[in-house]
Amino acid sequence: xxxxxxxxxxxxxxxxxxxxxxxxxxxxxxxxxxxxxxxxxxxxxxxxxxxxxxxxxxxxxxxxxxxxxxxxxxxxxxxxxxxxxxxxxxxxxxxxxxxxxxxxxxxxxxxxxxxxxxxxxxxxxxxxxxxxxxxxxxxxxxxxxxxxxxxxxxxxxxxxxxxxxxxxxxxxxxxxxxxxxxxxxxxxxxxxxxxxxxxxxxxxxxxxxxxxxxxxxxxxxxxxxxxxxxxxxxxxxxxxxxxxxxxxxxxxxxxxxxxxxxxxxxxxxxxxxxxxxxxxxxxxxxxxxxxxxxxxxxxxxxxxxxxxxxxxxxxxxxxxxxxxxxxxxxxxxxxxxxxxxxxxxxxxxxxxxxxxxxxxxxxxxxxxxxxxxxxxxxxxxxxxxxxxxxxxxxxxxxxxxxxxxxxxxxxxxxxxxxxxxxxxxxxxxxxxxxxxxxxxxxxxxxxxxxxxxxxxxxxx
Numbered sequence: 001x002x003x004x005x006x007x008x009x010x011x012x013x014x015x016x017x018x019x020x021x022x023x024x025x026x027x028x029x030x031x032x033x034x035x036x037x038x039x040x041x042x043x044x045x046x047x048x049x050x051x052x053x054x055x056x057x058x059x060x061x062x063x064x065x066x067x068x069x070x071x072x073x074x075x076x077x078x079x080x081x082x083x084x085x086x087x088x089x090x091x092x093x094x095x096x097x098x099x100x101x102x103x104x105x106x107x108x109x110x111x112x113x114x115x116x117x118x119x120x121x122x123x124x125x126x127x128x129x130x131x132x133x134x135x136x137x138x139x140x141x142x143x144x145x146x147x148x149x150x151x152x153x154x155x156x157x158x159x160x161x162x163x164x165x166x167x168x169x170x171x172x173x174x175x176x177x178x179x180x181x182x183x184x185x186x187x188x189x190x191x192x193x194x195x196x197x198x199x200x201x202x203x204x205x206x207x208x209x210x211x212x213x214x215x216x217x218x219x220x221x222x223x224x225x226x227x228x229x230x231x232x233x234x235x236x237x238x239x240x241x242x243x244x245x246x247x248x249x250x251x252x253x254x255x256x257x258x259x260x261x262x263x264x265x266x267x268x269x270x271x272x273x274x275x276x277x278x279x280x281x282x283x284x285x286x287x288x289x290x291x292x293x294x295x296x297x298x299x300x301x302x303x304x305x306x307x308x309x310x311x312x313x314x315x316x317x318x319x320x321x322x323x324x325x326x327x328x329x330x331x332x333x334x335x336x337x338x339x340x341x342x343x344x345x346x347x348x349x350x351x352x353x354x355x356x357x358x359x360x361x362x363x364x365x366x367x368x369x370x371x372x373x374x375x376x377x378x379x380x381x382x383x384x385x386x387x388x389x390x391x392x393x394x395x396x397x398x399x400x401x402x403x404x405x406x407x408x409x410x411x412x413x414x415x416x417x418x419x420x421x422x423x424x425x426x427x428x429x430x431x432x433x434x435x436x437x438x439x440x441x442x443x444x445x446x447x448x449x450x451x452x453x454x455x456x457x458x459x460x
Contacts, residue, residue, distance in 0.1 A: 035101060035102060035104070036052070036053050036054060036102075037052070037053055037099055037100060037101050037102075038050045038051055038052035038053030038083070038099075038100040039051065039052055039097045039098065039099060039100060040063060040094060040095075040096065040097060040098040040099075040100055041082070041096070041097075043091065043094065044285075045285050046086060046087070046240070046241065046281065046282070046285045047084055047085070047086065047285045047286055048063065048073055048084070048085040048086070048087060048091070048094075049082050049083070049084060049085075050063075050082065050083045050085060050100040051081055051082050051083070052081075052100075053083065053100055053101075053102055054102070055075050055083060055102040056075065057075050057076065057077065057078070058074065058075060058106060058107075059074070059075045059102055059103070059104065059105075059106070060072065060073070060074055060075075060102075060103045060104075060105055060106065060107065061073050061074070061075065061083075061085055061100055061101060061102050061103060062099075062100075062101045062103060063085070063087070063094060063098050063099070063100055063101075064098060064099040064100075064101065065093060065094060065095055065098050066095065066098070067093075069093055071087050071088075071089045071090070071091060071094065072087070072088045072089055072123075073085035073086060073087045073088060073242075074086055074088065074107070074242055076242075076282055076286055077286045083100075084286045085100070086240070086241070086242045086282050086285070086286075087240055087242065088122075088123060088240055088242045088243050088246070089240065089243075090240075106139060106140070106141070107139075107140040107141075107246065107249075108124070108137045108138060108139060108140060109124055109137070109138055109139070109140045109249075109250050109253040109254065110124050110135035110136070110137060111135060111136050111137075111138055111253065111254055111257035112133070112134075112135040112136050112257070114133035114134065114135055115133075115135065115231045115254060116201070116228070116229060116230070116231060117227050117228055117229075117230070117231075118130070118133075118231060118232070119218060119232045119233075119234060120231070120232070120233050120234070120250065121233070121234060121235060121239070121243070121247070122233070122234075122235035122239060122243035122244060122245075122246040122247030122250060123243060123246060124246075124250060127234060138253065138257070140246070140249050140250065140253055143256055143309065145311075145313060145314065146314075149314045150173075150311060150312045150313065150314060151173070151312040151313065151314065151315075151316070151318075152312070152375070153171035153172060153173045153174055153312065153345075153372045153375055153376060154171070154172075154375060154376060155171060155172045155376060156169050156170065156171055156172070156376045156377065156439060157170050157171060157172045157174070157197065157198070157199065157264070157266070157320050158196075158197060158198040158438055158439040159193045159196065159197050159266075160192060160193060160195070160196020160197055160198075160436045160437060160438070161189070161192055161193060161196070161361065161431060161437065162428065162429070162431050162437040162441075162442045162445060163361065163363045163365065163428075163429050163431070164193075164348065164363070165437065165438075165439045165442035165443075166384075166385065166388075166428075166442040166443060166445065166446040167365055167368075167385050167388060167389065167446075168346065168348060168363075168365075168368055168369070168370040168373070169370055169372075169373045169376055169377050169381070169385075169439075170320060170346075170370060170372075171320070171372045171373075171375065171376040172264060172312065172318040172320055173310075173311045173312035173318040173319065173320060174311075174320055174321075174345045174346065174370070174372050175307055175310050175311060175320075175321045175323070175343075175344050175345045176320075176321065176322050176323070176344060176345060176346050176347065176348060176370070177272075177322075177323050177324075177325050177340050177341060177344040177346070177347035177348070178190070178322050178323065178324040178325065178347070178348050178350070179324075179325045179327050179337060179341075179347050179348070179349045179350065180324065180325075180326070180327065180349070180350035180362075181326065181327055181350075181352055182326065183352075183355070184350045184351070184352050184355040184362050185350060185355055185360055185361055185362055186270065186324050186350055187213065187217055187221060187270065188221060188360070188361070188433060189350070189361045190204070190217075190221075190268045190270060190322065190324070191217060191221030191222055191226065191433075192361070192431075192433060193266065193268065193322065194221075194222055194226045194230060194266070194268060195222065195223070195225060195226040195436075196436040196437075197266050198264075199264045199265060199266035199320065200229070200258070200263040200264045200265065201229055201230075201231070201255075201258045201263050201264075201265045201266070202226070202229055202230040202231075202265070202266045202267075202268065203230070203231045203233070203251050203254050203255040203258070203265060203266070203267050203268070204217075204222075204230055204231070204232045204233070204251070204268045204269075204270075205233045205235075205247060205248055205250075205251030205252075205267070205268070205269040205270070206232065206233070206234045206235065206236070206247075206270055207235050207244050207247050207248050207251075207269060207270065207271060207274045207275050207278075208235065208236070208237050208244050208271065208273075208274025208275070208277065208278065209234075209236060209237060209270060209271070209274070210236065210237060211236040211237070211238065214234045214236055217232075218232060218234075231251075231254055233247050233250050233251040233254070234247070235247030235248075237274070241277075241278035241279070241281040241282050242278075242282065244274065244275065244278040245275065245278050245279060245282070248269060248275045248306060249306070251267065251269060252267065252269075252306060252309050252310065255267045255310070255319045255321075256309065256319070258317070259313055259317035259318060259319050260313065260317060261317065262315060262316045262317045263317055264317070264318050264320070265317070265318065265319045265320070266319075266320050266321075266322075267310055267319050267320065267321040267322070268321075268322050269321065269322070269323050269324065270324040271323070271324040271325060271326055272303070272306075272307075272323040272324065272325050272336065272340055273324075273325055273326040273334075273336050273337075274326075275302075275303075275306065276295065276299050276302070276303060276336045279298060279299045279302050280294065280295050280296060280299050283296040283298045283299065284296060292335045293334075293335050295335055295336070299336075300335075300339050303336075303339055303340065303343065304343045307321070307323065307340075307343050307344065308343075323340065323344065325337050325340045325347075345370070345371045345372055346368075346369050346370040346371045346372065346373075347368060347369065348363055348368045349363070349364040349367040349368050350362045350363060350364065351363075351364040351367075359426070359429070359430060360430065360431070360433070361429075361431060363429065365388075365389060365392055365429065366389065366392070366393050366396065373385070381443060381446075384443075384446050384447060384450055385446070387450055388425065388446065388449070388450065391417065391418050391421045391422075391425060392418075392422070392425050394414050394415060394417075394418040395415075395418035395419065395421075395422045395425075398412075398415050398418070402415075402419065421449075421450075424449050425449060428445060428446070428449045
């Protein structure tokens, strides 16, 4: 039984004080915390050193000049009471004792369907001159998926390239490497896959490439048709190394957004080597010792962290990724190429010899492999692919003898067969830049090529 106490002056005053104190507590809780600013003490190369402020690794800071200009930077390390920061913009004009203000926030990425057909830089700013759409902002950090819960790769992905569809079949959720030197047609091949694939969304990351190449890829290789369902993230070679790292992470995060909504995503990143070089620049600038051919250990730790973010999710979405790896001088033992080959689900090698001979796309079938092809293709398909490679390899092994006329017809039945088949095999591997070949047409063409040729017409 409740008893209503009579209102008294003392009771009314007490309630007023409680209400007043409650309001004050709310205001105190909503008040922003104090930000301890520091000052810029040293700039050595790409590294900024700041003292007097506390921030965690990965936190964002603003470096402000007395004239009001500012540069955004990220904490990449510390030593004692000093913070090492890597700028994401031009450091021209910074002065000693400039203010260093921790913002307290981590890097975020714009995501959403409004990004389709747009071009962004590594910081998430739009480069195409059109108004910025309303997008959702999410963390740029990696999303970890339990490897035991990922859906297995069981379905093929049509990339529109005959040689890859027939002989190096790619599955939904596979991570493939595209190993090539400069000027052998890797950008053209990426553009063909972007336009011809049956994936729902295509995300292209142009990391560390020339600015002119970025423009040509968007306007000439992709074109309006390819851009309609694509998102392009461009971080050219003249961007700071931190911005190039952000570009690769941003492209991957956008692909993850579409994958989480059950879509089939094709991620094309050109190139993984430039990503590794950007991390090398940052690591060497803060004093990390090199380990292999000038690459510090953190580079080889970053590569699998980026690559493992692609693949299938636990439900129905997938990210099928192609990462280009630069192998200058066709050096397959480059440390980045060697590390990438070990963490990818296969690799396509582009040969400079074939490119110089006018063979496009210049895919070296002998040196290329798809590790998931047995899981996504039938026995008949695998048998035809093995027979194609066997005949092609036999001819290549005896090419010099055949060309100089040293081989006598009838000496080896396998070589005779390879001589008969080779013109048809070579023609099968050649494809025009505007020619689309579906997966079904590729298999039909492969079967047609392997039919017994006219021996009289085939031998000289």
